Amino acid sequence: MIELLSALGLAIALEGALYAAFPGAMRRALLSVSVQPEQALRIGGLIALALGVVIVWLVRG
Structure with missing residues (x-):
């Protein structure tokens, strides 16, 4: 949950x-x-959704 909120804050x-x-x-x-x-x-x-998922997958992989 902390990572989700951090990602949301970064996007904003x-x-x-x-x-x-x-x-x-x-x-x-x-x-x-x-x-x-x-x-x-x-x-x-x-x-954009697909690109975001791929980026997260590559980074977190």
Whole structure:
């Protein structure tokens, strides 16, 4: 549970750093995502999920 919460905290910190460093780019990215079809978002989410699992598997392996 500690590792899960640590990973969640790290993800939130990284996202916050992106918003702090590049607020305009993040706003444009969010606007771009809002007009994408749901199927494209779903595929992107599945790819990100798979990539995350592979990274964790390689690191923790």
